[in-house]
Amino acid sequence: MSPTLRVFLMKSLQNYIVVTCPDDHGTFVAYVPAISDCDAWRQMPDEARTELVYVFKIT
Secondary structure, three states: OOHHHHHHHHOOHHHOOOEEEEOOOOOEEEEOOOOOOOEEEEOOHHHHHHHHHHHHHHO
16 A cells, blocks of 8 residues: 555544535535535534534545
């Protein structure tokens, strides 16, 4: 495994900027702008951020 790949695998969500904002449907979206498809929608902002942890693990 290359050193670059090893560093990437060790990163956590805390290494990224997370944006949380309301959407047009009355829910909230939390996403990581640096990672495509790393987003989560929920009824409350904290719920969206919590769900984002699980999405981050599978992206």
